[in-house]
Amino acid sequence: MNDNEYYALLDRAFSLMPANEAQATGDFVIPKADSFIQGNKTIIRNFAQIADIARRKPELIQRFLIKELGTPSSIDGQTLKINARFQPEVLNDKIKKYFETYVICRECHKPDTHIESSERGYEVIVCEACGARYTVKEL
Numbered sequence: 219m220n221d222n223e224y225y226a227l228l229d230r231a232f233s234l235m236p237a238n239e240a241q242a243t244g245d246f247v248i249p250k251a252d253s254f255i256q257g258n259k260t261i262i263r264n265f266a267q268i269a270d271i272a273r274r275k276p277e278l279i280q281r282f283l284i285k286e287l288g289t290p291s292s293i294d295g296q297t298l299k300i301n302a303r304f305q306p307e308v309l310n311d312k313i314k315k316y317f318e319t320y321v322i323c324r325e326c327h328k329p330d331t332h333i334e335s336s337e338r339g340y341e342v343i344v345c346e347a348c349g350a351r352y353t354v355k356e357l
């Protein structure tokens with residue numbers, strides 16, 4: 219087997235992995251919402267922790283979720299209170315989307331990025347691991 223064949227096999231092995239495994243990028247795993255439903259609201263218990271892992275202000279992730287879920291929410295201490303009922307799968311899907319779009323580097327797939335500036339509807343994402351710079355649509 220030559221190198222190319224080996225890598226092709228490796229690629230195929232990775233593509234056959236279940237979604238949960240594919241979500242891991244190196245050692246980094248996108249955090250999951252620890253949520254529960256209370257009355258007509260959904261509470262994400264570990265919202266501040268998710269923001270810490272993303273190294274983003276909780277308000278930014280909140281804004282993303284309001285847009286994606288079409289539902290207002292409020293930050294209350296460490297938690298986020300969403301004014302509707304959502305299953306954990308729905309929330310985790312949105313959080314994954316946030317990380318993939320705004321946190322994990324498009325080039326090297328590491329999460330060590332920060333927002334350098336935002337202008338005219340765009341945010342400049344800078345990767346501290348590989349130096350990539352690119353723009354994403356501002357929230």
Ligand SMILES: [Zn+2]
Nearest residue numbers: 323326345348
């Ligand atoms: Zn990078």
